[in-house]
Amino acid sequence: MTKRRVIGPTAWLVGGAGLFIGAVAAWLVSQGNPGNMGLCIACFWRDITGYFFGQWTNQAAVAYIRPEIIGIILGAVVAALVTKEFKPRGGSSPLLRFVLGFIFMSSALVFLGCTVRAWVRLGGGDLTAIWGIIGIIIGVVIGIQILKSGYNLGRAKSMAAPLGWLLPALAIVLLVFAVLSADGTKSDFATLTPANGRAVIPGEVVVAPEGDGLKVLKPADASVVDGAVVAADGTVLADAEKVAATKPMPGGKRAALIISLFAGLAIGVVAQRSRFCSIGGIRDAILVRRFDLLFGVVGLVIGATIVNMIFGQYNLGFEAQPVAHNDILGNIAAMVIAALAAVMLGGCPLRQMIMGSEGDVDGLVAVIGMIAGAGFTHWFGLASSPAGLTDKAWPSLAVMAVILGVIAFIKRARTA
């Protein structure tokens, strides 16, 4: 084979797409999203899961329909329709794709972010993301060995048109609930983290800003007296010092609905057109010596870094990073599992969503697996917190590794 051009024009296009996505993600933080969480596919689907199932899955702090998700899906659908790339298809081992999506989400929530957010975090100066990125590289290298063994989930085939519209339809349903709950009201079954709400004592005392001061959302008859939360009978439920030290819950930090929605739409269009993928860059660079997608993630880090610096959000270091922990081995191991699951799916969670928006039922199934995984991970108490991993993290990651190994083994060298 004659020598191949290493960096073609498409590399710069994907790089530009990454730059744009990173910039938008950092800008969303300035508009109210949680720190270094302008874009996180795992976190955002987790929050959506919390809205619908939070009362069973213990997700009061992370329950909100993230409009970015709705926007990404609808933006990608429009881009796919305009370019005639919308094609209902699927049937490539859907059950295993559900399991892989489930494992991806569970391991991402041990790291505290998906493979996209790992790069977004780095663009905010969060150096603990480096552990995650080391994990991504290891996971991808293992995944490449599996791909080389002939691993294959089988070919997707054309499917009935209505199946291709399932993810877009889900986005519309989510949009209806998001608009209905935009003013803070919700149906009885739903869970909604109050905007900028702070859980002084989780599940018992919750406050939210009102004007210059605070109002008590829970318990109903308590009030704020000199900064402390005091019950109707005069008992001090939380002293002023404790109230002042409490930080907003992640689910309560958000940009305005319309801003999140339009940012998502733009990201959806750009991601669909560019095929941006948060794990494909490292994979393709090693496996087929193609660097286009690597330009994408590098562009994302640069775009996020610049915009974070402009808005004074850039905070370089390992300590006190937003929604992150500095358990080195835990961060590495969790992202090894997540990246391996993503390679075995054929792309990162953003790609799975974009594929689902192009009519790919297999992508939709991976997303459903992620939703189930989010609910399970919080119900089971596996999700990490900024304090670090839970006791269940290591045994759970080991189980996930075994399951991935079994899937890799049974699907090896069976080329369709």
Next chain:
Amino acid sequence: MKELDVRGLSCPMPLMHTKKALEDDPAEIMVHADSGTAKANVVAFLQDAGYSVTVDQSGEEYKIKGTR
């Protein structure tokens, strides 16, 4: 002419198969793909390898032809 069918395959298999096919340095190659992503990736890959590429879309399928 070398001919490949990458229809229905997940990433990165279309590129893996294309890269393998190019090892023999064929003067002409035809790749059958059915997703926009596979099409875009294969086209860019062939162009980077010095092929002039034409794409013929018929129904569900993209016929990607590389010549040099």
